[in-house]
Amino acid sequence: MSEIELTQVKVEGRLSRPSTPSRITADRTARRAFFVITLFPILLILIITVALFVRAMPILSTYSLTDLLFGEIWRPNNGQFGFRPFILGTLWVTAVGIFLAVPPCLLASIYLAEYAHARTRAIAKPILDLLAAIPPVVYGVWGLLAIVPFVDDVLAPLFDRWLGSTIPIFSVTQPTGFGILAGGIVLAVMIAPLIISVIFEVFATVPNDLRHASLALGTTQWQTIRTVVLPQVTPGIIAAIVLGASRALGETIAVLMVVGNVPKVPTSIFDTAYPLPALIANNYGEMMSIPLYDAALLGAALVLLVVIIIFNILSTLVLQRFLRRK
Amino acid sequence: MSIKKKYFQRRHIVEFLVKTAMRIALVIVAGALGLILWTIITRGLPSLSWSMVTQIPKGGYYMGKEGGILNAIIGSAYLASGGTLLAILLSLPIALYLKAYLGDSKWGDYVRLALDVLWGIPSIVYGAFGFALMIMLGMRASLLAGIIALALVTLPIMTRAMDEVIRRMPVDLEHAALALGSTKFEVAIQVVTRQMLPGIITGILLAFGRGIGDAASVLFTAGYTDRIPTSLMNPTASLPLAVFFQLGSPYPEVRERGYAAALILTIIVLIVSLGSRLLASRLNKYTVK
Numbered sequence: 237m238s239e240i241e242l243t244q245v246k247v248e249g250r251l252s253r254p255s256t257p258s259r260i261t262a263d264r265t266a267r268r269a270f271f272v273i274t275l276f277p278i279l280l281i282l283i284i285t286v287a288l289f290v291r292a293m294p295i296l297s298t299y300s301l302t303d304l305l306f307g308e309i310w311r312p313n314n315g316q317f318g319f320r321p322f323i324l325g326t327l328w329v330t331a332v333g334i335f336l337a338v339p340p341c342l343l344a345s346i347y348l349a350e351y352a353h354a355r356t357r358a359i360a361k362p363i364l365d366l367l368a369a370i371p372p373v374v375y376g377v378w379g380l381l382a383i384v385p386f387v388d389d390v391l392a393p394l395f396d397r398w399l400g401s402t403i404p405i406f407s408v409t410q411p412t413g414f415g416i417l418a419g420g421i422v423l424a425v426m427i428a429p430l431i432i433s434v435i436f437e438v439f440a441t442v443p444n445d446l447r448h449a450s451l452a453l454g455t456t457q458w459q460t461i462r463t464v465v466l467p468q469v470t471p472g473i474i475a476a477i478v479l480g481a482s483r484a485l486g487e488t489i490a491v492l493m494v495v496g497n498v499p500k501v502p503t504s505i506f507d508t509a510y511p512l513p514a515l516i517a518n519n520y521g522e523m524m525s526i527p528l529y530d531a532a533l534l535g536a537a538l539v540l541l542v543v544i545i546i547f548n549i550l551s552t553l554v555l556q557r558f559l560r561r562k
Numbered sequence: 563m564s565i566k567k568k569y570f571q572r573r574h575i576v577e578f579l580v581k582t583a584m585r586i587a588l589v590i591v592a593g594a595l596g597l598i599l600w601t602i603i604t605r606g607l608p609s610l611s612w613s614m615v616t617q618i619p620k621g622g623y624y625m626g627k628e629g630g631i632l633n634a635i636i637g638s639a640y641l642a643s644g645g646t647l648l649a650i651l652l653s654l655p656i657a658l659y660l661k662a663y664l665g666d667s668k669w670g671d672y673v674r675l676a677l678d679v680l681w682g683i684p685s686i687v688y689g690a691f692g693f694a695l696m697i698m699l700g701m702r703a704s705l706l707a708g709i710i711a712l713a714l715v716t717l718p719i720m721t722r723a724m725d726e727v728i729r730r731m732p733v734d735l736e737h738a739a740l741a742l743g744s745t746k747f748e749v750a751i752q753v754v755t756r757q758m759l760p761g762i763i764t765g766i767l768l769a770f771g772r773g774i775g776d777a778a779s780v781l782f783t784a785g786y787t788d789r790i791p792t793s794l795m796n797p798t799a800s801l802p803l804a805v806f807f808q809l810g811s812p813y814p815e816v817r818e819r820g821y822a823a824a825l826i827l828t829i830i831v832l833i834v835s836l837g838s839r840l841l842a843s844r845l846n847k848y849t850v851k
Contacts, residue, residue, distance in 0.1 A: 259745055259748070260745060262745070262747060263745035263746060263747040263748070266747040266750075267659075267663060267746070267747065269655070270655040270656070270658060270659035270663075271659060271663075273652055273655040273656055273659070274655070274656045274659045274660070274664075274673055276652060276656070277656065277673060277676040277677050277680055277717070277718065277721075278672065278673065278676040280676075280680060280714070281676060281679055281680060281683075284683070284687070284688075284691045287691055287694045287695060287698075288687075288690065288691060288694060290694075291694040291697070339587070340587040340590050340591060341587075341591070342587075343583055343584040343586075343587035343588075344584065344587040344588040344590075344591050346584060347581075347584035347585065347587070347588055348588070351581060351584065360588065360592065362839065363591075363592050363595050364591075365835060365839075366595055366832065366835055367591070367594065367595045367598075369768075369771050369772075369775075369831050369832070369834075369835040370595075370598060370775070370828065370831065371774070371775025371776070371777070371802055371827055371828075371831055372775065372776070372777060372778070372802075373775065373777050373802040373803075373805045373806055373824065373827070374598070374602060374775070374805075374824050374827060374828050374831075375598070376806070376809075377601075377602065377805065377809065377820070377821060377824040378597075378598045378601050378602060380809065381601050381605055381821070382597065382601045425594045425598075428591050428594070432591065456573050456574065456576075456577040457577060458573075458576060458577045458580045458581070459573065459577075479682070482682050483682065483684075485684070486682075486683070486684020486685075486686060486687065487684065488684065488685070488686040488777075488778040489777045489778055489802070489806060493806075493809070513684060513686045513778070516686055516689075516690055517686055517689075517778060517781055520693070520781060520782050530697075533690070534690055534693075534694055537686070537687050537690035537691070540684065540686075540687060541683060541687050544682055544683060544684065544687075545679055545682075545683070547682070548678060548679045548682035548683075549675065549679060552675055552678040552679065552682075553675070556671060556674070556675065560666075
């Protein structure tokens with residue numbers, strides 16, 4: 237009985253609808269309003285770039301770009317703004333992070349895409365989601381509590397004994413555990429969920445017929461993956477790694493907490509580093525008191541932004557092409 | 563014959579080795595989560611106390627005296643919900659416009675590219691941008707500035723999440739509604755949003771979870787204070803920064819409380835993350851497959 241009543245209310249609702257012309261006006265107005273809002277993301281990228289450029293202008297017009305980017309000395313009090321230690325610090329930490337993250341991520345995502353049971357996938361997906369949901373500052377705390385002591389107590393002595401004297405980038409110069417390796421390990425775990433999920437998506441774009449054809453010829457599953465699937469998805473995998481690298485380049489708080497923050501050009505993975513994002517985050521308090529300091533820091537943000545936008549556009553274009561194939 | 567047999571054996575050995583390596587890799591990644599949770603729980607739990615979540619810092623809290631971090635918990639809740647609300651106002655129209663008018667067209671791809679690029683921009687850059695904007699407008703660090711910065715961080719995450727689900731909507735449903743004489747806008751508001759409610763909720767909670775954990779964007783924009791903000795123009799504390807500042811303290815007991823604060827933050831984020839999953843599967847019952 238109550239169901240009939242409900243239907244009647246609904247029918248009445250239909251009858252009281254506005255007439256057609258006003259509905260078309262509403263449609264038109266909404267379309268225009270939504271169109272303007274939709275332009276916002278595109279405009280925002282321009283606005284951010286321009287705003288940072290304007291604020292960085294004082295320093296860009298005082299020093300040449302090469303002096304800023306390749307200058308070795310950072311002494312804002314003396315008017316010396318060389319970004320080289322920070323740029324190299326960023327690159328080192330990112331490179332170590334990517335180097336550590338890629339092999340396990342690649343293997344794990346191939347396993348999930350090609351071998352795993354539906355059940356394994358159903359377990360792995362929430363784990364990856366949770367890993368992605370953990371805030372950067374918690375990763376930083378973990379790095380501080382677990383990774384820094386681990387590097388200090390286990391990895392540093394080990395590397396020093398076996399490789400330190402022969403290969404300079406493995407020599408231990410910094411006896412606290414804070415440094416590039418600790419930052420790289422934390423970064424590797426942070427970007428793993430992103431890399432795995434993107435590579436997984438890319439693998440899913442390969443049509444199953446190809447796999448079946450290859451398997452029907454009597455190959456093992458790994459032979460099929462290596463000879464049929466992998467060659468098709470290589471650009472997608474590279475795009476996923478570039479995406480992970482751009483995420484790593486900009487990561488701030490977690491890296492800042494474990495990397496040591498000494499403005500010196502690093503020479504070993506056990507050295508401390510001072511990446512650009514950490515530089516910006518650490519000095520926000522005092523930057524208004526020294527001339528050109530805020531311009532220099534916002535200039536650093538601009539450098540970071542431009543590099544990351546380029547990385548992102550490249551990888552996204554490749555991935556969009558892939559995912560449309562599906 | 564024996565050569566052939568040997569060959570068969572070798573490739574099966576390779577298959578086995580590769581598979582084992584992959585399983586180990588998966589265990590390492592999953593183990594990392596376990597390791598993080600284990601570290602945070604075992605180090606955070608001992609100093610976790612009721613007063614931490616029910617009191618604001620009393621005088622000398624950062625030197626190890628009485629008080630809690632209620633100001634940061636409330637501040638983070640304000641910041642994340644304000645930022646999420648602001649982001650919904652923008653992202654829902656964008657997602658619906660992408661679906662209704664742009665579809666898979668070239669312009670649709672441009673907008674998606676822009677959103678993906680925005681997603682990739684690190685939150686410290688949003689923080690720096692917010693700071694530059696604040697100087698230009700003559701504003702001070704405040705709840706409002708923090709909310710705006712967080713809305714920018716979460717906007718692309720939310721929009722792309724909504725877009726992904728809306729795209730998977732059955733075309734027939736849209737066609738049926740259009741055939742009944744509804745306009746595209748009516749389809750977008752009355753059919754698409756209802757059908758995609760689970761996805762929309764997931765996107766919103768995803769963005770909320772990100773907002774509550776993000777430190778770099780609110781570092782310059784929201785400031786930090788021991789009081790609970792009473793207006794949008796007050797500066798406000800946030801949980802990630804509370805963790806960060808307490809860890810920088812020279813007093814060991816304050817650092818211990820920083821670990822406990824990290825545990826609180828982790829618990830909140832995990833609840834939001836698991837909650838979105840649960841809610842989405844609940845709501846999924848009401849959609850047309």
